Structures are given as C-alpha cells and as structure tokens.
Amino acid sequence: MATGHEHWHERGEIYALGALDGQELKEFEAHLASGCSICEAYLHETCETLAVLHRSLRPEAPPLAIKARIMDQIAPQTMTHPRQERAGWLNWNWWGLGIGAVATAAVALVLSSNLTRTQSDLEKAKQQLAAAQVESAQKDDLLQLLSSPDIRLIELKGLEAAPAASAKLIWNPVARSGILLTNGLPKTPTDKAYELWGIAGTEPIPAGVFRVNDQGQARFRMPVLGQGKTFDKFAVTLEPAAGVEQPSGPMVLLGTL
Amino acid sequence: MPADQTIAVNLIQKVANQDRDAFGQLYDRFSSLVFALAMRMLRVRSDAEDLLQEVFVQIWRQAQSYSVQRGSPEAWIVNIARSRAIDKIRSIRRMEKSFVLTDDPARAESGENVESSAAESEARMAMNSALANLPETQRKVLELAYFDGLTQTEIANRLAEPLGTIKTRMRSGIQRLRDMLGTQAV
Numbered sequence: 001m002a003t004g005h006e007h008w009h010e011r012g013e014i015y016a017l018g019a020l021d022g023q024e025l026k027e028f029e030a031h032l033a034s035g036c037s038i039c040e041a042y043l044h045e046t047c048e049t050l051a052v053l054h055r056s057l058r059p060e061a062p063p064l065a066i067k068a069r070i071m072d073q074i075a076p077q078t079m080t081h082p083r084q085e086r087a088g089w090l091n092w093n094w095w096g097l098g099i100g101a102v103a104t105a106a107v108a109l110v111l112s113s114n115l116t117r118t119q120s121d122l123e124k125a126k127q128q129l130a131a132a133q134v135e136s137a138q139k140d141d142l143l144q145l146l147s148s149p150d151i152r153l154i155e156l157k158g159l160e161a162a163p164a165a166s167a168k169l170i171w172n173p174v175a176r177s178g179i180l181l182t183n184g185l186p187k188t189p190t191d192k193a194y195e196l197w198g199i200a201g202t203e204p205i206p207a208g209v210f211r212v213n214d215q216g217q218a219r220f221r222m223p224v225l226g227q228g229k230t231f232d233k234f235a236v237t238l239e240p241a242a243g244v245e246q247p248s249g250p251m252v253l254l255g256t257l
Numbered sequence: 258m259p260a261d262q263t264i265a266v267n268l269i270q271k272v273a274n275q276d277r278d279a280f281g282q283l284y285d286r287f288s289s290l291v292f293a294l295a296m297r298m299l300r301v302r303s304d305a306e307d308l309l310q311e312v313f314v315q316i317w318r319q320a321q322s323y324s325v326q327r328g329s330p331e332a333w334i335v336n337i338a339r340s341r342a343i344d345k346i347r348s349i350r351r352m353e354k355s356f357v358l359t360d361d362p363a364r365a366e367s368g369e370n371v372e373s374s375a376a377e378s379e380a381r382m383a384m385n386s387a388l389a390n391l392p393e394t395q396r397k398v399l400e401l402a403y404f405d406g407l408t409q410t411e412i413a414n415r416l417a418e419p420l421g422t423i424k425t426r427m428r429s430g431i432q433r434l435r436d437m438l439g440t441q442a443v
Contacts, residue, residue, distance in 0.1 A: 018339060051335065052434055053388070059290055059292075062292040070310050
C-alpha cells in the first residue's frame with residue numbers, strides 16, 4: 001500500500017537489520033523521533049519478519065549458574081518494603097500495654113529479621129563492589145596496556161599439528177605483556193592445556209597456560225615476562241594442564257615479530 | 258495474539274512490578290534463544306554468557322517500558338540482545354582497527370570466519386524453509402548485518418560490491434521473507 005513513506009520504509013528496513021549508517025541513520029532516527037507512527041509501525045513489523053533469522057538458530061541452553069548470578073544481581077532492588085513496616089510500627093496503640101508488649105516483641109522480631117537481612121544484603125553488596133573494583137582494575141590495566149604507542153600486533157599461524165588454527169598476539173614490549181586471541185585451535189584435552197611461549201633467540205620462556213572453548217577460541221591475558229630477554233618469536237604448544245618449564249608437546253602456533 | 262505471546266506479555270507486566278518468580282519464568286522461556294543468538298554473534302562463550310546476563314538485568318530494570326504496541330515480547334528481547342551484541346562487536350572492531358596492519362590480515366581472517374560460520378549454519382537453515390529459499394546473495398547480506406553487526410557500508414566493502422547493490426539485496430531479502438511468511442507490510 002502506498003503511504004508516501006516509501007523513502008523512509010527503505011531506510012527503516014535497513015535500520016531494523018542494524019545496518020543503516022552515516023547520514024541516513026541520523027536522518028531516519030530524527031524522523032522516528034518526530035513521532036511518525038506509520039514508520040514506527042513499519043519498523044516493528046519488519047523486526048517481527050526478521051525474527052525468522054534468529055529462529056533459524058538452534059536454541060542453546062546457557063549454564064545454570066548464569067540464572068543464579070542474574071537472580072543474585074537483581075536481588076538488592078527487591079529486598080525490602082521498609083515504609084510499610086515502619087508505618088505499622090508508628091500506628092502502635094499506646095492504650096493497650098499488654099498488646100503493646102506483644103507488639104513490641106513482634107516489632108523487635110521484625111527489626112531483628114530486617115537487620116539480619118540488611119546485613120546479608122550489605123555483605124552481598126560489598127562482594128559485588130569488590131568484584132566490580134577488581135573488574136575495573138583489570139579494565140584499567142587492559143586499557144593501559146593497549147593504549148601504549150609501543151603496541152605490536154603479531155600474527156601466529158597454525159602449524160602441522162593444528163593447520164586451521166590462528167591467533168593474534170597484542171604485545172606490549174615495554175610492559176612485557178600482552179593479550180593472545182586464538183581461533184580454531186583443537187579442543188583442549190582434559191589433562192592438557194595450551195602454553196604460550198616467548199622465544200628469545202632459541203630460548204623459550206613460559207608465558208602462561210590457557211584452555212580454549214568449543215570453537216577453539218581463547219582470550220588470554222599473559223603474565224608479565226621477566227626482564228633481560230628480547231623476544232622475537234611467540235609460540236603455543238600443547239602441554240600437561242599445569243604447564244611446563246620447557247616445551248615438550250607439539251607446537252601448534254608460531255608467529256614472528 | 259497467540260497464547261504463548263499472551264503469557265510472555267503477562268510475565269513482562271509482572272516483572273515490571275518486580276516479581277522475581279515471573280522474571281525466572283521469563284528467563285526460562287527466552288534464555289536459550291538469547292544465548293544462541295549471543296553465541297552466533299559474539300562467538301566466544303564467555304562473552305555470550307556476559308551478554309545474556311546484561312540482557313536479562315536490563316529486562317528486569319526496563320520491563321515497565323515494554324508495551325505490546327512496541328512489538329512482541331520476543332522481538333523486544335531480541336532487539337535488546339542484538340543492540341548490546343552489536344555494540345560489543347563494533348567496539349571490538351574499532352579496537353582491532355587501531356592495530357590492523359596495512360595488508361589487513363585480521364580482516365581477511367574474519368572474512369573466512371564468516372564464510373565458515375555460514376557453512377556451519379547450513380544444516381539449521383535447511384530446517385527453515387523461509388531462509389533456505391532465499392537466494393544466497395540476499396541471505397548473505399542479511400546474515401552479515403543481522404548476526405555479524407556489519408553496517409551497509411561495511412558489507413559493501415567486505416563483498417566489494419556497490420552500496421546500492423547491497424541495499425537492494427537487503428530490501429529484496431526482507432520482502433521475500435515477508436512474502437514467504439505471509440506478513441503484511443504497513
């Protein structure tokens with residue numbers, strides 16, 4: 001049906017895909033913000049049509065622990081109705097001392113229960129704050145590492161033991177640390193782990209162990225390597241799970257600075 | 258409105274009133290779908306798990322902003338998930354760009370990933386006749402936008418095709434989906 005909005009509908013369809021960009025995106029968002037109900041309805045209808053795309057994916061159950069984590073995260077916002085409890089307390093009738101005593105005991109019980117709950121919530125909030133501080137410190141650390149002008153990107157290629165594998169090492173030679181991003185590595189056997197090596201000349205220096213997910217991917221923040229070595233190569237080998245001081249397993253990835 | 262949808266709308270309304278049980282039920286109903294989408298878009302399990310958590314916390318906080326006029330619960334939830342996933346993808350891409358070498362091996366590699374991932378999804382696609390019946394060129398641009406978070410310009414660059422061609426393929430693909438699904442454009 002012609003509505004005179006075809007021009008906007010063209011953009012709306014690409015917008016629904018999340019692919020509109022540049023000036024067209026600004027103009028379309030401004031048009032939506034102007035309150036065009038025709039385009040808004042068209043956009044919703046397009047989103048419903050596009051649902052066929054995500055429905056083509058096989059549903060995948062997430063780990064059970066995530067639900068518990070989320071329920072914990074939302075808990076503090078639902079914990080109390082203090083106004084109602086306090087209102088009941090303030091409406092206490094002075095004339096009945098007997099009833100008053102019972103009420104006092106009840107109030108004490110409620111307050112005590114609330115105190116325990118509040119202490120528990122406070123403890124939980126402290127833990128969340130500590131976790132957030134750790135996460136923030138890690139992000140600061142990451143940002144500092146990545147923002148250095150000395151940063152280098154090293155491509156690691158899959159070797160005979162894992163020809164489909166590849167990796168990128170974001171290496172900061174000043175901080176002597178970096179981040180390894182792998183792709184396509186074979187699944188890690190339960191008693192094994194991948195070990196990253198910095199190679200100075202012919203001397204391999206262990207740079208930490210990591211495991212990969214089902215897609216052979218890992219994002220591994222390597223530890224700071226010791227002073228006095230100049231690394232010109234990086235490699236990954238498959239080793240016993242605890243890691244080793246000298247490589248003993250097959251080398252799967254190798255990259256040169 | 259289908260019964261399933263009515264149930265989901267009721268659950269969101271209860272969640273808007275801070276009903277934790279309803280929230281748990283809503284999670285059970287949609288978490289597998291959101292997680293599958295997150296895995297497809299972000300490809301790293303830990304990132305997908307983080308995204309799932311962020312999405313449902315946002316749902317808890319913003320349930321009162323949902324209304325049926327804004328679409329089905331599924332579309333609303335998926336939009337939240339896609340929007341967050343695209344933000345993450347683009348942020349990672351911006352970071353990668355600042356390290357990209359002149360011959361851009363990173364981009365070449367991610368191109369291979371897209372192909373490989375598309376191949377892996379063939380079996381699932383076969384179960385969905387609407388998608389399976391789309392011409393490859395149309396399906397590809399829809400997937401690059403919807404799952405990989407690429408903009409129209411980035412897709413044109415990736416496929417070395419004119420921007421106009423990409424737009425046409427996207428629109429034709431969506432129109433064909435509409436025709437096959439029997440949905441009516443406004």
